[in-house]
Amino acid sequence: MSTEAHSPLSQFEVHTLVPIQIGSVDASFTNAAVFMVAAAASVLLFLSLGMAKRAMVPGRWQSLVELSYEFIANLVRDNVGKEGRRFFPFVFALFMFILFCNAIALVPYTFTVTSHIIVTFAFAAVVFVLVTLVGLFKHGLHFFSLFLPKGVPIALAPLLVPIEIISYLARPVSLALRLFANLTAGHTMLKVFGGFVVMLGLAGVAPLLVIVVLYGLETLIAFLQAYVFTILTCIYLNDALHLH
Amino acid sequence: MDVEAAKLVGAGLAVIGLSGVGIGIGNIFASFISSVARNPAARATVFPFTMLGFALVEAVALYALLISFLILFG
Numbered sequence: 001m002s003t004e005a006h007s008p009l010s011q012f013e014v015h016t017l018v019p020i021q022i023g024s025v026d027a028s029f030t031n032a033a034v035f036m037v038a039a040a041a042s043v044l045l046f047l048s049l050g051m052a053k054r055a056m057v058p059g060r061w062q063s064l065v066e067l068s069y070e071f072i073a074n075l076v077r078d079n080v081g082k083e084g085r086r087f088f089p090f091v092f093a094l095f096m097f098i099l100f101c102n103a104i105a106l107v108p109y110t111f112t113v114t115s116h117i118i119v120t121f122a123f124a125a126v127v128f129v130l131v132t133l134v135g136l137f138k139h140g141l142h143f144f145s146l147f148l149p150k151g152v153p154i155a156l157a158p159l160l161v162p163i164e165i166i167s168y169l170a171r172p173v174s175l176a177l178r179l180f181a182n183l184t185a186g187h188t189m190l191k192v193f194g195g196f197v198v199m200l201g202l203a204g205v206a207p208l209l210v211i212v213v214l215y216g217l218e219t220l221i222a223f224l225q226a227y228v229f230t231i232l233t234c235i236y237l238n239d240a241l242h243l244h
Numbered sequence: 245m246d247v248e249a250a251k252l253v254g255a256g257l258a259v260i261g262l263s264g265v266g267i268g269i270g271n272i273f274a275s276f277i278s279s280v281a282r283n284p285a286a287r288a289t290v291f292p293f294t295m296l297g298f299a300l301v302e303a304v305a306l307y308a309l310l311i312s313f314l315i316l317f318g
Contacts, residue, residue: 009317178303185306188313224299231296 008191012115012184032119035111039100047096068096072230079234083241090130091237094123095230102183102222106215114225115184117176124176127233135240146243175232182225186218255315261308268301 018029050065058066072092076084084091098114105112113119135143147164148157193211197204245253276294280287 007317008313177307178300181306181310182303185310185313188317189309192313221299221302224295225303228296228299228303 008188008195011187011191012112014116031111032113032116035101035104035113036119039097039104039113042104043096043100046100075231076234079231080238080241084234084237087134087237091230091233094127094233095226098123098179098229099223099226102226105183105187106219106222112183112187114179115187117180120179121172121176123179123229124172127175127236128172131233131236131240134237135243138241139243143240143243146239171236175229179225179229182221186214186221190214190218251315255312258312258315259308262305265301265305265308268304269298272297272301 014030014032016028016030017034020027020029047065050061053059053062055062069092072095073088076088076091080087101113104110105114135146139145147161147168149160149164152160190211193207193214196207197211200207272294276290279290
């Protein structure tokens with residue numbers, strides 16, 4: 001990747017802040033780690049300080065906390081059903097963390113944690129492993145009937161089973177790639193238009209207006225992608241729990 | 245062909261996929277509008293699915309855009 005200072009992709013570079021070496025593993029504290037800690041801390045502060053008063057009639061902040069709780073609770077209930085209650089903490093943590101990572105990244109000059117495919121792939125891999133294990137523990141070997149859709153003639157099985165297996169294995173890849181591509185392309189686009197503003201001088205007002213609109217779209221995307229990631233997690237969980 | 249020129253041509257070719265995304269997003273919102281026009285009461289139930297569909301199609305657009313950016317600046 002280009003190391004040129006003004007390349008639109010230079011915003012995604014990881015810098016080491018505190019070098020830490022454990023054996024042969026490079027566990028340095030990087031700018032990516034700073035923003036991950038910031039996201040986790042702000043989720044914690046947002047939730048715990050918002051609920052500190054525990055008022056009967058919630059104020060603005062407490063309403064926001066309750067709203068986000070109910071939003072995910074409804075999502076889990078509608079998509080997974082009663083058995084999904086057990087997975088609510090996981091889904092809620094996933095949603096809040098991705099949302100706050102995306103939201104913090106919207107502030108200029110910050111680092112976009114979710115623009116690194118290894119981060120999003122780690123999220124997706126956790127979801128994938130969890131869903132597979134849940135399915136295996138709940139249904140045993142019967143879980144593999146997931147790969148043969150119901151009511152399909154047995155003659156079609158040799159054709160359909162490989163397709164279903166491939167689509168099952170593609171899930172974490174598509175889940176990770178969607179979040180990564182959205183954030184990376186969105187932030188690169190903002191930088192490219194930012195370059196136009198400088199290049200055009202006085203006429204740069206036009207691209208500046210485009211940036212304002214794009215920024216609104218990016219804010220929508222930051223929320224929407226966190227939502228899509230969570231709803232797909234719920235749908236996969238539902239598949240594993242109820243097998244069709 | 246010069247490598248720089250080939251890069252620009254490649255970046256242009258990479259975003260051809262956006263035409264399909266344009267059709268897709270148009271299709272989603274056209275269906276949303278016609279369904280709400282037929283049954284305005286269904287708006288609340290249909291809207292989340294519209295947004296989900298929009299986000300999924302939008303993601304495809306950004307795959308193409310990302311490849312183009314990587315060719316241009318990578």
